[in-house]
Amino acid sequence: MKQSAKLLFTLLAVAFLSLPAMAQVKVNPKVGVNFSGVDAQLQDITANARVGWNAGLDLRIGNGFLFFNPGAHYYSYTARLIKDVQGPNDVKLEDETTIQNIKVPVNIGLRLTGDNGLIGLHVKGGVAPTMVLGVTEKQDFSFNKDDLNTFTMGANIGAGIDFLVFTLDANYEIGLNDFFKNAEGRNNMLTVSLGLKF
Numbered sequence: 523m524k525q526s527a528k529l530l531f532t533l534l535a536v537a538f539l540s541l542p543a544m545a546q547v548k549v550n551p552k553v554g555v556n557f558s559g560v561d562a563q564l565q566d567i568t569a570n571a572r573v574g575w576n577a578g579l580d581l582r583i584g585n586g587f588l589f590f591n592p593g594a595h596y597y598s599y600t601a602r603l604i605k606d607v608q609g610p611n612d613v614k615l616e617d618e619t620t621i622q623n624i625k626v627p628v629n630i631g632l633r634l635t636g637d638n639g640l641i642g643l644h645v646k647g648g649v650a651p652t653m654v655l656g657v658t659e660k661q662d663f664s665f666n667k668d669d670l671n672t673f674t675m676g677a678n679i680g681a682g683i684d685f686l687v688f689t690l691d692a693n694y695e696i697g698l699n700d701f702f703k704n705a706e707g708r709n710n711m712l713t714v715s716l717g718l719k720f
Contacts, residue, residue, distance in 0.1 A: 574599025
């Protein structure tokens with residue numbers, strides 16, 4: 523966690539020192555789908571996060587080969603809850619809930635083909651601080667926001683293609699700490715987003 527914080531502060535320092543030379547700012551609103559790979563055993567409940575959706579905004583600051591790429595995104599994804607009920611007639615309860623987060627990625631990007639052509643390619647990497655906003659609680663499961671770490675960090679890499687004003691991005695985030703408070707399990711996530719650039 524300390525190394526993640528140091529990396530974040532380093533990226534922010536580089537970005538702010540470079541701002542005077544970065545005259546161009548592009549706005550990139552986007553929506554997408556995300557695929558999560560976290561599994562955990564919480565006492566008598568198994569929680570598996572799976573598919574969700576996301577919407578947010580990125581900025582591309584800078585008009586050269588290198589650009590600063592901060593953003594803010596709302597993420598909602600489905601978690602499947604499974605509980606074995608022990609008794610004369612053993613049963614398995616299953617239900618789905620949603621987990622809501624805010625991600626504030628801080629990336630540095632590289633334009634591979636420039637920024638003014640018909641098609642543009644770029645890659646990026648950085649960190650993604652995440653804060654849990656809430657969990658939709660279910661009647662038969664004692665699973666709520668208190669079972670999650672409120673603040674987590676991820677390291678991410680991504681690539682994207684621009685076609686005129688349209689964008690398509692794929693990003694893979696590697697969880698740097700446990701997603702759940704009392705269970706091991708890091709949230710590694712693939713996100714694919716469509717957007718506009720202006």
